[in-house]
Every structure is written in C-alpha cells, then in structure tokens.
Amino acid sequence: MTDLSVKFAGITSPNPFWLASGPPTNTGGQVMRAFDAGWGGAVWKTIGEPIVNTSSRYGAIDFNGVKVMGFNNIELISDRPSEVNFREIYEVKKRYPKNLVIASLMVESKRESWHQMVRRAEDAGSDALELNFGCPHGMSERGMGAAVGQVPDYTEMITGWVKEVARIPVIVKLTPNVTSVTHIAKAAERGGADAVSLINTINSLMGVDLESFSPRPSVGGKSSHGGYCGPAVKPIALHLLSSVAKNSKLPISGIGGIGYWNDAAEHISLGASTVQVCTAAMHYGFRIVEDMIDGLSQYMDDHGFRTIEDFRGRAVPNVMDWGDLDLNYKIVAKIDSDLCIGCQLCYVACEDGAHQCIEPYRDSAKKNENGFGVHVPRIIEDECVGCNLCALVCPVENCITMKQVDAGETPMSWNDRVRQSSATLSLPFPSGD
Amino acid sequence: MPLRDTAPKLSPEQYEKNFAEIAPAMNQRQAVTEAARCLYCFDAPCTIACPTHIDVPGFIKKISTGNLRGSAREILSANILGHSCGRVCPTEVLCEGACVMHEKGEQPIEIGRLQRYAVDYVLEEKIQLFHPGAPNGRRVACIGSGPASLACAAELAKFGYDVTVFDRNELPGGLNTYGIAAYKSRAADSVREADLVKQLGVKFRQKAEVGRDISFADLERQFDAVFIGVGLGETWALNLPGENLHGVYGAIEFIERTKVQPFHQVEVGRRVACIGAGNTAIDVVTAARRLGAEAVYLIYRRGEPEMPAFAYEYELAKRDGVSFLWQTQPVRVLGQNGAVTALECVRTQLGLPDAKGRRNPAPVPGTEFKLEVDMVVRAVGQKPTTDFLKALKGVEINSDGTVKINDRHQTGHPQFFAGGDCTNGGKEVVDAVAEGMAAAKGLDAWLGSPRAVGR
Numbered sequence: 071m072t073d074l075s076v077k078f079a080g081i082t083s084p085n086p087f088w089l090a091s092g093p094p095t096n097t098g099g100q101v102m103r104a105f106d107a108g109w110g111g112a113v114w115k116t117i118g119e120p121i122v123n124t125s126s127r128y129g130a131i132d133f134n135g136v137k138v139m140g141f142n143n144i145e146l147i148s149d150r151p152s153e154v155n156f157r158e159i160y161e162v163k164k165r166y167p168k169n170l171v172i173a174s175l176m177v178e179s180k181r182e183s184w185h186q187m188v189r190r191a192e193d194a195g196s197d198a199l200e201l202n203f204g205c206p207h208g209m210s211e212r213g214m215g216a217a218v219g220q221v222p223d224y225t226e227m228i229t230g231w232v233k234e235v236a237r238i239p240v241i242v243k244l245t246p247n248v249t250s251v252t253h254i255a256k257a258a259e260r261g262g263a264d265a266v267s268l269i270n271t272i273n274s275l276m277g278v279d280l281e282s283f284s285p286r287p288s289v290g291g292k293s294s295h296g297g298y299c300g301p302a303v304k305p306i307a308l309h310l311l312s313s314v315a316k317n318s319k320l321p322i323s324g325i326g327g328i329g330y331w332n333d334a335a336e337h338i339s340l341g342a343s344t345v346q347v348c349t350a351a352m353h354y355g356f357r358i359v360e361d362m363i364d365g366l367s368q369y370m371d372d373h374g375f376r377t378i379e380d381f382r383g384r385a386v387p388n389v390m391d392w393g394d395l396d397l398n399y400k401i402v403a404k405i406d407s408d409l410c411i412g413c414q415l416c417y418v419a420c421e422d423g424a425h426q427c428i429e430p431y432r433d434s435a436k437k438n439e440n441g442f443g444v445h446v447p448r449i450i451e452d453e454c455v456g457c458n459l460c461a462l463v464c465p466v467e468n469c470i471t472m473k474q475v476d477a478g479e480t481p482m483s484w485n486d487r488v489r490q491s492s493a494t495l496s497l498p499f500p501s502g503d
Numbered sequence: 504m505p506l507r508d509t510a511p512k513l514s515p516e517q518y519e520k521n522f523a524e525i526a527p528a529m530n531q532r533q534a535v536t537e538a539a540r541c542l543y544c545f546d547a548p549c550t551i552a553c554p555t556h557i558d559v560p561g562f563i564k565k566i567s568t569g570n571l572r573g574s575a576r577e578i579l580s581a582n583i584l585g586h587s588c589g590r591v592c593p594t595e596v597l598c599e600g601a602c603v604m605h606e607k608g609e610q611p612i613e614i615g616r617l618q619r620y621a622v623d624y625v626l627e628e629k630i631q632l633f634h635p636g637a638p639n640g641r642r643v644a645c646i647g648s649g650p651a652s653l654a655c656a657a658e659l660a661k662f663g664y665d666v667t668v669f670d671r672n673e674l675p676g677g678l679n680t681y682g683i684a685a686y687k688s689r690a691a692d693s694v695r696e697a698d699l700v701k702q703l704g705v706k707f708r709q710k711a712e713v714g715r716d717i718s719f720a721d722l723e724r725q726f727d728a729v730f731i732g733v734g735l736g737e738t739w740a741l742n743l744p745g746e747n748l749h750g751v752y753g754a755i756e757f758i759e760r761t762k763v764q765p766f767h768q769v770e771v772g773r774r775v776a777c778i779g780a781g782n783t784a785i786d787v788v789t790a791a792r793r794l795g796a797e798a799v800y801l802i803y804r805r806g807e808p809e810m811p812a813f814a815y816e817y818e819l820a821k822r823d824g825v826s827f828l829w830q831t832q833p834v835r836v837l838g839q840n841g842a843v844t845a846l847e848c849v850r851t852q853l854g855l856p857d858a859k860g861r862r863n864p865a866p867v868p869g870t871e872f873k874l875e876v877d878m879v880v881r882a883v884g885q886k887p888t889t890d891f892l893k894a895l896k897g898v899e900i901n902s903d904g905t906v907k908i909n910d911r912h913q914t915g916h917p918q919f920f921a922g923g924d925c926t927n928g929g930k931e932v933v934d935a936v937a938e939g940m941a942a943a944k945g946l947d948a949w950l951g952s953p954r955a956v957g958r
Contacts, residue, residue: 134567135539411606418545430546442548442601465542466607 072370073377074363076110078343079239079264079321081197083170085110086334086378087362090325090346091174091200091243094356096148098158102165107356108363111170113267113346116147116202117155117191118176118214129276129287131302140302141349142274144287144294146208147176152187156194163195171195172241175232176202176214179224184231198238201229201263203254204245204270207296219245219270222257229261241323244268244314251310252317259320267323267346268314269307271297300349303327308340312389315341329358331365338378339385393485401456401472403427403449407436409469412444416460416470427453428460451475504749507842508773508877510795518766521793522685525819526590526616534620538567540604541612548601549614554937555582559598559614566621574621576632579699582940583657584650586626586696587679588933589619590688593782595815597933626695635704636663637955643946644669644726646713649677650932651923652732653700654939655946660703662947663955667726668705671712674763678734678924679932681759684786686793690762714894723918728946731898731906731914731921732939735885735929741778745836750843754783754882761790772877774798776846778833779882780805785816787880792823799825800874804832804851804864828874832866836879846874885929895919903928911945912938920946 074085088111089095096115131140173196177183203219210216218224232240242258246269255266273295276286285293307326324342328334329350337345375381420428427450434443461470541563549559565574578585594615602611643659645652648670656666674680676693722729738753760769771794777787780803791799806829830851837845849871851864887904897916899907905928906921914921922938
C-alpha cells in the first residue's frame with residue numbers, strides 16, 4: 071500500500087495536496103470543507119492589514135472551447151481583519167488537528183510588524199508560516215509581496231526577521247517575476263528559511279475587449295496587471311522548480327498549473343515534497359482532490375513507489391544544460407497508417423512550420439466507412455530531423471511516434487565537441503538555470 | 504372531387520410541430536463549440552467531396568473566431584445557394600461523409616448546420632456580401648430559376664453581365680422552392696435565397712414561360728447567350744390501369760402542395776401508398792404521415808438492400824411509422840365513383856444481377872393482393888422536359904432525354920448553354936449549383952470574357 075503522507079520541513083502532512091493561499095482558503099468554512107474533501111493542508115489566504123478589493127478581479131483565457139486554460143487575478147490579500155482570520159485558524163486546527171494549516175503572511179517591511187504577526191499566527195495554532203514575497207500586484211506597489219521577493223537582500227533580511235521569533239517552519243514563497251529564481255531561493259536560505267514554495271503568479275494582462283478597448287479583467291473599463299496562473303503556467307513552474315531543486319537543499323512546495331494527480335506527480339518528480347493548488351479548485355471545487363489522491367496512489371502502486379520520497383526528485387538529474395545533451399541521439403517520425411485519419415496536419419506543419427520532411431498523400435488506397443479516401447501522408451525519413459512537431463500536432467494518440475534510429479555513433483554533446491576541438495573558438499554553453 | 508377518405512385534420516400547432524425543421528438552427532454557443540472541433544485539415548476531404556468545393560475548414564475556422572461575415576463570404580462565393588445546401592444537402596454522403604472524424608471514431612463535424620449558421624447570419628442581418636461586376640454590355644438569359652440557373656446568373660452578374668431570369672412559376676427557386684420536404688426547407692427560405700441573386704442586379708421575370716411569353720427567337724436576338732436550367736418535368740407515369748382515378752398523384756406535384764398550401768388544406772388520404780423508394784419517395788411518405796395519414800405504405804419492386812434512398816432518409820421514414828412493402832409491384836389502381844379505393848399489387852422475385860449489378864424483379868404469379876388505400880403517389884422519377892427542349896432548334900438531346908453539352912456546358916446550339924438536372928438527369932441541389940457555375944464560366948469564355956475597363 072502506498073503511503074501518501076509527507077514530512078515537510080519538520081511537519082507531517084497526511085498527503086502532499088495543499089490548497090494554495092488564495093480565494094479558496096479565505097475562510098475557516100472553506101478550509102474545513104476542503105479538509106473534509108481530502109486536502110492534506112491549506113495555506114490560508116494571506117493575512118495582513120485588511121485591504122479593499124476591486125470589482126471585477128479575475129480574468130481567464132479560454133482555448134478552442136476549453137474554459138480557463140489560463141487565469142489571472144488582481145485580488146489582493148485577505149480583506150478580513152487579521153484577528154478574524156487567526157480566530158478561524160484556531161477553530162479549524164481544533165477540529166482538524168491532523169490537517170496542516172499554514173498561515174500566509176504579508177506585512178509592511180518593519181521588523182516589529184513581522185515579529186508581531188509571526189507570534190499571532192503561532193498563537194492561533196498555525197502549523198507553519200508562508201511568507202508572501204511574491205504577490206505581483208497591488209501589494210508590491212506598497213513595498214510588500216513581489217517588491218520583497220524580487221530583491222535578494224530584502225528576501226534574506228525579512229526571512230531573517232521572521233526566523234528571529236518563529237518556532238514553526240518558515241516557508242518563503244518565491245515569485246517567478248525575476249531574472250533568476252535561484253538567487254532569491256538562495257537568499258531565503260541564507261535568511262534561514264526552512265523551505266520554499268514556488269511559483270507565485272506571473273505578471274500578466276489578460277486581454278483587451280476590442281469594442282471598449284478595456285483591458286481585462288475590467289474595472290469600470292480600466293485594468294491593471296495581475297497574477298497569471300492555471301494550466302497554462304505549469305511549464306514555467308516546472309522549469310523554475312527544477313532550477314531551485316538543482317541548486318538548493320531546502321524542501322520545496324510546488325505550485326503552478328496543478329489540476330490533476332499527474333501534474334502533481336510531475337512537480338514531485340522535479341523535487342517538490344508537497345504541491346499547492348488554487349486555480350483548479352476555483353474552477354471545479356474542492357472535490358478535485360479525490361482523483362488527485364486516488365490517481366497518485368494508483369500511479370505509485372503501479373510503479374512500486376511506497377512513499378512520495380521514492381520518486382521525489384527523480385527527474386531532476388535529467389534536467390541538463392543544453393550543451394550536455396547528446397547530439398548523436400537520433401529519432402525519426404513514423405506514421406501508423408492504420409491509425410491515420412488523413413487530416414494531413416502533420417504534412418502542413420512540417421512543410422510550412424518545420425523542415426519539409428513529409429510528403430502529402432499520393433493515393434487514396436485507404437477508405438473511410440463511407441468510401442471516401444483517407445489521405446495518409448508519408449515521412450521522408452532521410453530528411454526527418456526528429457523535431458516532434460508532426461507528432462505534437464497529430465490529433466490521434468499514438469498515430470505518429472518518434473522512433474530511435476541507431477546512427478552508429480557514440481554519444482557526443484556540444485560541450486564534448488568543444489572540448490575535443492582545439493581549433494574551434496566556440497565556448498561551452500554557460501551553465502544556467 | 505374528394506378522395507374516398509381523407510386523413511383527419513390536425514391542429515395548427517400539430518402541423519407546425521410535424522413540419523418543424525429536423526435540423527434546427529444552432530445557437531452561437533453550439534456553433535462555436537462545434538467549430539472548435541474542426542481539425543482544420545490540410546487539403547480537406549470535406550472540401551474535395553463538396554461538388555462546389557466550399558473551403559469548409561476555412562469557413563468553420565472563421566465561425567470559431569466570430570468572423571461570421573467572412574465565413575458566409577467563403578461559403579457563398581463558392582456556392583451562392585450555400586443557405587439551401589446547408590439545409591438540404593445529403594451531407595452524410597458528401598462533406599460530412601468524408602470528414603476525418605469518422606476515422607477518429609468521433610461524430611463528423613456538423614458542416615451543414617455550421618454552414619447554415621453562418622449564412623443565416625448574413626441573411627438575417629441583410630448584409631450584402633457581393634456586388635455586381637462593372638457592366639460589360641453583354642446580356643444573358645437564364646431559363647428557369649432553380650439552383651443551376653441562380654448559380655449561373657449570380658456568377659455572370661459578378662462578371663458584369665446583364666442577366667435576366669425567365670421562370671414560369673410564381674416564386675423563384677425552382678425545385679428548391681417547390682420540391683423539397685417542408686421539414687428541411689420552407690418555400691420562403693428558398694425565396695429569400697433568390698434575393699441574394701437579385702442583390703447582384705439579376706432581373707427576375709416570374710410567370711414568364713419561354714415559348715409562350717417570350718419566343719425562342721426573341722431570346723436568341725435579345726441576348727448574347729442563354730443558359731438552360733429547366734430541370735426535369737413531371738413524374739413518370741406508371742402506365743397502370745386506373746392511373747387516371749382521382750387520388751393518384753405525382754410525387755413532385757404532391758410535395759409542391761405541401762410547400763405552397765397551408766398544411767390543413769393539403770389533400771391527403773387516410774391511407775396512402777407511395778410507389779418507388781428513392782429520396783423523393785421518402786419525402787412523400789414522411790409528408791403524408793406528418794399531414795396525418797394513418798397508414799402509409801412504401802412499395803418497392805426490389806428489396807431493402809437495393810433501395811436507392813440514402814440510409815438516413817430511410818431512417819427518417821422508419822421513425823415516421825411508414826410501412827415498407829419490399830419486392831412488391833403495383834398491378835392496377837382500383838376505384839369507385841372515380842376515386843381511388845385500393846392498389847392491387849403482386850409480389851416479386853429478384854433475378855440474378857444484371858450487367859449493372861442490379862437484380863431485376865419478376866412478378867410471382869398468384870401472389871396478387873389488394874391494399875386498401877385512398878391515395879396513390881407515383882415516385883418513380885421525373886421525365887425530362889423533352890417537348891420543351893425539342894423546340895430549341897439546334898439543341899441536341901441524349902437518348903436518356905438529357906441535354907447534350909460539351910465540357911463548357913455548351914449545347915449543340917452554340918449560343919445556348921445548359922446545366923443542372925436537365926443535363927445530369929437529376930442530382931442534388933449542390934450538383935446543379937456546381938454545374939450552373941461551370942456553365943457561367945464556359946459561357947463567359949465563349950464570349951471572350953468581356954470585362955468593363957477603366958473601373
């Protein structure tokens with residue numbers, strides 16, 4: 071049997087699934103319902119000096135009929151007094167002692183203010199603290215949120231202030247709106263952080279209404295940049311997660327584009343111990359965690375992983391610098407003509423958008439059930455560069471597969487070539503994140 | 504003279520319900536969702552399958568982006584009758600039959616309904632998409648105002664021709680107006696579509712019969728060229744005893760009544776037999792049932808596998824509760840006081856397949872039986888309008904009665920061109936449109952593609 075429980079910076083979560091700080095964790099009622107649904111922990115909506123929000127606050131991008139591929143918000147931290155939030159945290163912890171409540175905090179950048187807030191959060195019974203150094207809108211203009219998280223020195227300093235008084239684990243939430251997230255993670259580490267979480271939302275403008283020319287989300291015809299999240303941001307999150315995982319020993323709570331168990335498993339394979347979810351819960355409600363738990367357990371069972379630790383970080387060593395990739399590894403595309411439906415999207419994609427290695431159909435030997443020809447294109451294997459584009463655009467699963475061909479050469483990376491060739495002036499690729 | 508017994512009258516609501524569109528219009532949400540399913544195939548099979556080669560992925564993509572005007576322009580520039588075709592095309596055996604979704608194991612894209620959605624928009628908003636070409640000083644007459652003529656006239660008007668359509672009916676549209684099941688398209692839909700052609704400056708002379716109201720000689724003299732799009736004529740006779748009794752109808756004539764008369768006024772027997780099993784026969788039996796006939800029989804000499812009607816048309820008739828009498832052949836129509844009372848039939852046996860692969864039926868002696876009916880409808884195909892065509896000197900006629908044309912759609916009389924059912928022997932609306940457009944191009948080329956200069 072799989073054990074989904076996770077040890078994270080000294081605390082134990084029943085499972086790796088936490089609700090991220092945001093609208094779903096705004097009140098005790100919501101958090102308790104979430105725990106009933108199966109969530110292991112909840113990062114409370116950021117507590118600080120109450121703010122006033124705009125109306126509207128959220129924007130979304132739909133894609134080809136699928137709703138909310140990407141989501142953004144210009145909502146600020148909790149609009150409720152901190153004492154109300156802390157009282158509710160206390161009530162929730164009393165009723166749900168095994169579930170984790172992590173208090174997300176954001177206060178003005180004064181040592182005393184932070185000390186006071188940390189103590190109140192601990193008194194309320196919080197299991198850990200998450201320092202919101204990432205909120206990209208509204209708060210950053212007031213010297214909080216991303217204004218702290220974008221400057222390594224501030225991150226280190228304020229983390230240090232918190233650690234002066236904190237007795238529970240301190241998680242620093244990192245913003246992606248920086249040139250190098252590892253620098254910020256390192257600063258948090260220097261400040262004494264027990265863990266980091268990433269990513270916070272990405273700066274964004276959701277679009278423009280082409281009739282009124284109001285940007286979205288519209289506040290009386292105007293808008294402002296907000297935080298982007300949802301399924302669309304997962305690749306960015308995975309990249310930043312992997313770079314922190316490679317460069318820091320701190321436990322990580324992965325955030326960004328997680329809606330299903332497999333998204334969570336990918337975060338875990340790139341080093342996350344726990345994962346945080348917000349947009350998906352805002353879209354479908356708390357019950358999405360049911361399949362997250364079930365699906366992840368099933369996956370772990372199938373692969374013989376007893377605990378999260380058994381596969382956590384497994385993909386991290388496979389994330390390399392481009393200069394270390396094997397240039398002699400070769401794949402070519404294969405079309406399964408039995409599965410091919412004849413849309414020829416692979417042909418036009420390759421012809422117009424890639425490397426001209428596919429020929430359009432020549433005959434209609436294959437017929438559909440109504441006797442119409444099915445246009446099966448042909449890969450010119452000698453020309454195929456193995457770029458994946460055809461397989462990516464093919465609407466039929468497994469119809470186009472990339473097969474390895476043995477070029478008969480030993481592995482050779484760009485950096486190998488440079489090292490071997492004294493004649494070349496090229497420099498190895500710099501290693502970066 | 505009345506039928507022996509008529510179907511009970513229904514309430515006005517019931518008639519409207521029975522003849523409500525079988526493929527209702529899509530709303531915006533449905534259209535956008537369906538459009539998003541389209542894969543946007545390269546060299547799309549649907550476009551290849553369409554006789555007018557509408558750029559189907561192109562117009563569907565435009566629906567998904569909200570560019571309905573551009574979508575309709577894409578459709579109508581390839582097929583000015585795109586509105587009718589969106590309703591009446593046998594899409595299952597054309598564009599939708601070729602859709603790659605079949606191979607994917609999914610429902611094909613609803614191309615017909617999407618097409619209608621886009622065209623409905625421009626018709627309802629009265630958006631004029633096309634304009635007549637600068638006048639080139641040439642005049643063309645089109646005989647008939649069915650799909651072939653309308654397509655030809657529209658194309659020529661865009662080139663700058665001065666086009667006049669002569670049509671003997673009260674309403675324009677030909678079989679599109681008068682001959683398509685009311686639950687697929689109403690007469691008003693087809694008439695509205697002819698307005699698109701009027702917008703291009705084409706003049707319509709309705710109730711003007713060529714040979715009676717205007718002579719052939721005048722046509723030859725007054726017009727640089729003439730397009731013949733007269734379609735087919737009356738339904739073939741059965742040559743059975745009793746065929747002249749009251750209550751024996753031709754299919755086209757019966758369908759026409761459902762299109763021009765209020766439903767409650769359309770005479771229909773309590774029990775109806777329809778002879779033939781093509782798509783028109785399906786229109787007849789479904790109309791009869793929907794008008795309230797209690798028992799409707801479809802009588803066919805061959806068996807179910809040989810039925811010429813499309814599979815989904817057959818399904819429609821089955822759902823309407825029509826009885827099918829396979830391998831049954833009419834012998835005589837029986838009557839009393841001049842009105843139909845019964846149809847005598849005989850069972851048939853199918854022989855070995857002939858050269859064309861069809862199994863010919865032979866009556867089985869001693870299997871005669873009487874079917875009590877009040878009305879008999881002949882749905883055995885339409886006759887060519889041979890008498891009319893023979894009056895056009897120089898126009899040659901094939902042995903099957905169709906007009907002989909060359910690859911430019913030019914007849915034996917060089918000034919006369921032809922297309923549609925009168926040349927193809929009876930096909931779909933979309934085929935007639937394709938041929939009308941091809942004839943327009945042939946005619947234009949023959950006249951040297953004259954274009955106004957200086958504009």
